[in-house]
Amino acid sequence: MKERVGKIFSKMEEECDAIVLMNGQEPMLDASFYYACGLDSGLFEECTAILLPDNGATLITSQLEESAAKNSSAEIITYSTQKERDDAIKDVLKNSSKIGVNSRGITYSSIQHLMKIINDVKFIDAGNALIKARMIKDANEIEKIRSACKIASAVADRIPEVLSYGKTEYEMAAEIGYNMQKMGASSTSFDTIAAFGKSAAEPHHLPENYKLQKSDMGLFDFGCRISRYCSDITRTFAPIESSELFKKVYETVLNAQSLAIENIKPGICSADIDKVARDHIDSIAEFKGRMIHSLGHGLGLDVHDGGSFSPRSQIILEENMVMTVEPGIYIPGWGGVRIEDDVLVTKNGCELLTHAKKELDEVRIF
Numbered sequence: 207m208k209e210r211v212g213k214i215f216s217k218m219e220e221e222c223d224a225i226v227l228m229n230g231q232e233p234m235l236d237a238s239f240y241y242a243c244g245l246d247s248g249l250f251e252e253c254t255a256i257l258l259p260d261n262g263a264t265l266i267t268s269q270l271e272e273s274a275a276k277n278s279s280a281e282i283i284t285y286s287t288q289k290e291r292d293d294a295i296k297d298v299l300k301n302s303s304k305i306g307v308n309s310r311g312i313t314y315s316s317i318q319h320l321m322k323i324i325n326d327v328k329f330i331d332a333g334n335a336l337i338k339a340r341m342i343k344d345a346n347e348i349e350k351i352r353s354a355c356k357i358a359s360a361v362a363d364r365i366p367e368v369l370s371y372g373k374t375e376y377e378m379a380a381e382i383g384y385n386m387q388k389m390g391a392s393s394t395s396f397d398t399i400a401a402f403g404k405s406a407a408e409p410h411h412l413p414e415n416y417k418l419q420k421s422d423m424g425l426f427d428f429g430c431r432i433s434r435y436c437s438d439i440t441r442t443f444a445p446i447e448s449s450e451l452f453k454k455v456y457e458t459v460l461n462a463q464s465l466a467i468e469n470i471k472p473g474i475c476s477a478d479i480d481k482v483a484r485d486h487i488d489s490i491a492e493f494k495g496r497m498i499h500s501l502g503h504g505l506g507l508d509v510h511d512g513g514s515f516s517p518r519s520q521i522i523l524e525e526n527m528v529m530t531v532e533p534g535i536y537i538p539g540w541g542g543v544r545i546e547d548d549v550l551v552t553k554n555g556c557e558l559l560t561h562a563k564k565e566l567d568e569v570r571i572f
């Protein structure tokens with residue numbers, strides 16, 4: 207925990223006396239709270255962590271989470287009423303005149319409340335520092351992401367066994383989630399996307415009661431959590447009788463992904479990785495402009511953990527960042543293909559963390 211707190215303060219552009227991380231009620235929970243306190247379990251609704259520049263931290267927790275809080279090396283204060291919580295916050299912050307808050311993780315009502323109970327202090331934004339600290343994963347975080355990726359990959363490889371004509375998108379999403387938890391995941395990392403046929407043209411399609419037809423492709427985008435850390439994988443399965451268009455789209459997406467992965471290494475600007483994949487897709491006239499999203503994103507405690515491969519992202523890649531690489535081509539009225547893998551940036555390149563099969567011959571629906 208101390209190392210993480212030190213890392214967060216080292217990323218602050220402006221010094222401050224304390225950083226306050228406040229959880230609201232589910233789903234308004236701040237992943238940075240769990241990151242800083244090193245908490246693998248527990249919900250911690252309405253709980254607060256106060257980080258100090260000497261690398262110490264105080265966790266002000268409700269009684270509900272008292273036992274889970276013991277897993278943190280932070281100093282623990284337990285409250286049973288809101289007044290007790292507010293008094294504890296005021297006490298820990300009594301010598302602070304400049305306080306960092308996480309603009310990306312605190313609700314409007316929490317910041318209003320904090321401003322009401324703490325007077326005469328300046329609040330500054332610690333959001334970027336938290337994102338920067340979280341982008342570089344430590345060994346413990348990498349191990350958890352690796353496990354989450356292993357499970358998602360194994361479940362992706364089993365999709366042809368469970369996918370059959372007449373099954374609905376709902377059923378497939380449920381089976382994928384069930385299989386990941388059966389293998390030891392604590393939950394899915396986001397609502398599973400299962401899109402058949404034309405619906406695969408919609409990158410974030412929500413499953414429906416639609417049954418797989420013989421001419422449909424099947425796109426599945428899913429992931430799971432291990433001790434809060436996420437995996438995120440997409441595989442698109444080809445109908446048994448694939449059209450020439452499907453083959454061309456599939457091979458173009460797969461090649462775009464390989465080119466991007468080959469170029470990932472420390473020191474490269476993230477926009478350049480997006481460009482390699484996008485240029486490859488755009489070089490084929492009929493697919494130009496059909497990759498309608500960024501190439502990828504950071505992955506960690508949040509499925510979109512900060513940082514991205516996009517035309518606008520100026521992040522310089524560093525060792526131990528974990529990113530997704532997910533090119534896609536979407537053709538309205540026809541369908542789409544996306545292939546997504548997770549990579550760990552290493553000293554000289556990157557390591558693939560998801561290993562599910564993805565050659566065209568390996569992703570057929572029978």
Ligand code: GLY
Pocket residue numbers: 427428438439
């Ligand atoms: N896997 C869903 C997304 O990255 O948006």
Ligand code: MN
Pocket residue numbers: 438503530532546
């Ligand atoms: Mn993704």
